[in-house]
Amino acid sequence: MSLTIELVEHAPATGHALPDDMGRALAASRVVDATPDPYTPGHWMLRAGSKVGAVAVTAPGGGSVVLRVTPKVPIPRLFFLLGYSLNPAGNWRDGQVELAEHRDLLPALAHAVERQIDRALRRGLLQGYRTTEESSLVVRGRIREAEQIRRRFGSALPVEVTYDEYTTDIAENRILRAAVERLLRLPAVPHEVRRRLQHQRRRLADVSPLVRGHLVPAWFPNRLNSRYHPALRLARVVLDGSSAEHTAGSLHVDGFLFDMNRLFEDFVTVAMREALSGSGLTGRLQDPHHLDEAAEIRMRPDFVAYGPDGVPIAVADAKYKAQKRDGYPDADLYQMLAYCTALGLPEGHLVYAKGNAPHAAHRVRHAGTVIHQHALDLDQDPAGLLADVAAVTQQMCTASLTL
Missing domain, CATH: 3.40.1350 (Trna Endonuclease; Chain: A, domain 1)
Known part of the structure; x- marks a missing residue:
């Protein structure tokens, strides 16, 4: 069974036919308010709050329910609020973020991220210096004397060294790759956008993936990475967005959500500071x-x-x-x-x-x-x-x- 349910943020609750295990999974995810319909067996009452986006509940046998929560704010206006909060100096109000004709949040976000990454990588992957610490059979860079004594107990080899390497495997590229891979795991990304995201992943194939659960590496805007700035700010949205990813019993819940409460708060306070x-x-x-x-x-x-x-x-x-x-x-x-x-x-x-x-x-x-x-x-x-x-x-x- 594959089912798609459309909801609108803060709209009244509506009834939907759902298996009880999927209804319980949605209730546990707290993406929406989900309660069994007391009058109709096999139905659940669903009501969206301030979280908007898309979530998929998948059963081991292959059945799935995709839940889409649409914001009341028009998508172009939502992206303006988002973009201004991230960078008031950017020209977000002038259509810097391409949304195409996508009317739903997640397709529009995936399209915008892919277009910005494509623009950032047109002149090739950015390179920079990355500090590496490793055990080596040859001396390269500087010997970490304290680490050598602690780990090698006087042995000459291998040598604990640290050195700066000029490489494409830097924070900026790792963040872009992580955002692409995150979007490819999400439901409701259109086939054409998914195909282009796969192309961007191939361009970033030599970049180390981020380890799930680890902190996203820091990057700092400068003249050298200026062509990456819009893509990195949107990638941050993807990686910082509220994730509904977890396992509820034998079911898997995965999705991407914006919290409109936080988005509105961020916009208002940043705009006040700019004023x-x-x-x-x-x-x-x-x-x-x-x-x-x-x-x-x-x-x-x-x-x-x-x-x-x-x-x-x-x-x-x-x-x-x-x-x-x-x-x-x-x-x-x-x-x-x-x-x-x-x-x-x-x-x-x-x-x-x-x-x-x-x-x-x-x-x-x-x-x-x-x-x-x-x-x-x-x-x-x-x-x-x-x-x-x-x-x-x-x-x-x-x-x-x-x-």
Whole structure:
């Protein structure tokens, strides 16, 4: 049995005929909310949350269910949010990332990554120096004397050496290969895109694969690897994306997911920081603070603006989805009040993706603290969206600066 189920993020739950073991596997993966339908045996109620992408549940006998969760944000807009968060200086709003006509997230991502890797490799694989430590029968580079004594106990051979080798087997190429291989394992990648990804894997065949479970090697942007920058940033998205890969009993669950909550938070906070550029103020993301005087209760507001003297002047939190049907959730207000109290600020700001509630402001009784709730319309052109974020940032900091 092969079945494809289409869901939309945060849409009402719908019923689907599923074997119980596959339903339990989806429930355990926490990709979606999955519960047995109490009225229809053999059916499960599925509801998507903020995670979007594609997941495949495969049984040992070959049966599979592919679950696709579509974002409410248009795919080109989602890639703008993603690209701007990674590199505000890039020309993401001008179509640097090619999406072709793919309407689903995973095919669009796979196509974009393959096109950027192809562009990066057109002049051949990048080469660079890599430090290698190994046991050798000949002296090459520098002898690691401490390691030689510890491991060889006075023996002359082999020799523990370290040397710099000029090679294509460097972090940048290893990251690209890992992203290609990750995409080739995922469901819902179109055949033509998969064929081109296989071609890129052959071009990177002499590069060492990353070991699963190990940290992705670090790379640092410079003039020499500038042609790799867009491809590496998208590869990072693939490798850092929320993976649903695990085994549930005899079933295998594999997929790739974006967390829209995190994506929205990253975009808003990066855009706020950019809006302060050149103003004399500093914006910090996820800066640690404490609620209590004993510094035992930690808190990390999404965004804090600091004046030239290093004193906090504004605080904001980004919330992608308002959970209440009739407006903003009260819990967010309590959280922001705690931030304002600990930072000694008279106002706090909550920024939501536009839903069913307009801008609101609440003055807290006996405290005088004002908490603002803003709504950003994501379904508009990038320039308008960035202008809206800049306007919110200006309102936050208006007492200290006119942006």
